[in-house]
Amino acid sequence: MTMQHFSDSELLTSMATGDEAAFTEIYHRYWQQLLAIAWKHTYDESSAKEIVQEVLIKLWDRRESLEIRELSHYLATAIKFSVFKHYHQQQRRKNILHSIFRSSHSADEEKIYARLLDDYINGIVEKLPEKCRQVYKLSRMDGKTNQQIAGIMNISEKTAEAHLTKALRTIRLNLRHINMLFFL
Incomplete structure (x- = not known):
């Protein structure tokens, strides 16, 4: 069947x-x-x-x-x-762009790109599996080492490293896509 x-x-x-x-x-x-x-x-x-x-x-x-x-x-x-x-x-993207232009008449493309890129990366991070997301945030936002993350999350240091590697690879792959869009 x-x-x-x-x-x-x-x-x-x-x-x-x-x-x-x-x-x-x-x-x-x-x-x-x-x-x-x-x-x-x-x-x-x-x-x-x-x-x-x-x-x-x-x-x-x-x-x-x-x-x-x-x-x-x-x-x-x-x-x-x-x-x-x-x-x-x-x-939200429109509001970010609007606030950038409103707050500074001399807002240049780099500021806009940086804000959009930050927003885009945060969106990617939120879509990561829960453990990857937690490890990434502890590492990149809280400045914790893999050893500290392992202690906080009660996982091995290698597991913390694997989750961080997966998160960074996912972000990198998605950034390639967005870079092509900005390039075009």
Whole structure:
């Protein structure tokens, strides 16, 4: 029996155990419908696709802890919340730009770039897995060493180092993307 014949609840149960085929079936089953909902609220294909991807990635990441009764309703609601979050982030960027220009008539591009870059990095950090995010913040924002972080979080120094390496790699990869956008 192929996954296409599974009910949504059967797919969710399989996905919760790490079955990628079940997730793939959910993806194919709901992609167009979710994209249509996101498009209806954003009228921007790129943003709509990004929102759908984000919702589906979160579904996979939280697969073990989610309790979903009706998958289609859950996903549609998640899309609507993500659209709201998207608008909120856009408004925040506009407010940052507006405050930069308002506070200093001689605001140069470097200040704008620095503020946007800082905001972008903070957004990446917030999307990191919880342990990576905690290690990164302790290291980069609180100035703690890997040894101090290991003591605070009750993990080995190597684990702290691995989480920090993963966080920095994720940030670096995302920064390559944003640098290309600023370049263009």
